Amino acid sequence: MVDNIFLVGLMGAGKTTIGRALARRLNKTFIDSDHEIEARTGASIPLIFEIEGEASFRHREAEVIRDLTARSNIVLATGGGAILKPENRELLKARGTVIYLRASVASILARTAHDKNRPLLQTADPRARLEQLTREREPLYEEVAHFVVETGRPNVQLLVNTIVAQLEAGSANQPRD
Ligand SMILES: Nc1ncnc2c1ncn2[C@@H]1O[C@H](COP(=O)(O)OP(=O)(O)OP(=O)(O)O)[C@@H](O)[C@H]1O
Ligand SMILES: O=C(O)C1=C[C@@H](O)[C@@H](O)[C@H](O)C1
Numbered sequence: 001m002v003d004n005i006f007l008v009g010l011m012g013a014g015k016t017t018i019g020r021a022l023a024r025r026l027n028k029t030f031i032d033s034d035h036e037i038e039a040r041t042g043a044s045i046p047l048i049f050e051i052e053g054e055a056s057f058r059h060r061e062a063e064v065i066r067d068l069t070a071r072s073n074i075v076l077a078t079g080g081g082a083i084l085k086p087e088n089r090e091l092l093k094a095r096g097t098v099i100y101l102r103a104s105v106a107s108i109l110a111r112t113a114h115d116k117n118r119p120l121l122q123t124a125d126p127r128a129r130l131e132q133l134t135r136e137r138e139p140l141y142e143e144v145a146h147f148v149v150e151t152g153r154p155n156v157q158l159l160v161n162t163i164v165a166q167l168e169a170g171s172a173n174q175p176r177d
């Protein structure tokens with residue numbers, strides 16, 4: 001089985017929640033790239049967006065992705081937009097198994113309704129924003145992912161079981177040397 005697991009997907013898809021549970025199950029270290037950016041910067045993500053703007057946040061994010069993907073035996077929950085930069089996609093694909101957690105706009109809206117931590121959703125019409133983000137990003141999530149997991153109805157434990165089964169099936173298909 002590949003050592004590192006990288007979770008990608010839209011905000012609210014469950015990367016942090018599933019990532020933490022998956023790491024516990026597989027005895028790996030859990031890291032969240034958004035939390036790492038906040039720790040290094042000493043500021044919350046909404047504040048970084050407000051003061052420096054999105055481009056600067058993306059620069060900080062790329063630095064963090066470069067450093068964290070160099071580690072081993074981790075489960076990394078990436079930020080929803082981490083796949084936007086081609087260099088991030090290259091690193092993720094090359095240095096671990098990438099899992100796309102796919103969620104519908106409706107379930108993301110339900111999960112993020114009372115949460116102010118996602119600056120890109122602080123708009124008059126978060127549904128339209130999410131639909132636009134889905135259209136723009138879906139091809140990038142699919143490009144980078146080794147496999148896709150639908151996160152609609154199953155609870156966290158079921159999703160973790162599904163992912164572990166997929167990882168085991170994947171490692172069984174690897175050629176042995
Ligand atoms: N499978 C699930 N079923 C129901 N609720 C879920 C599921 N996965 C996550 N949630 C809930 O949805 C919310 C968002 O989840 P989480 O913060 O893990 O998403 P994320 O992908 O890390 O988002 P972001 O990219 O913004 O960091 C949380 O309140 C979490 O408890
Ligand atoms: O989808 C996005 O672009 C983002 C998702 C979050 O994880 C944070 O990285 C930030 O709010 C931006």
Ligand SMILES: [Mg+2]
Pocket residue numbers: 015016017032034077
């Ligand atoms: Mg998260």
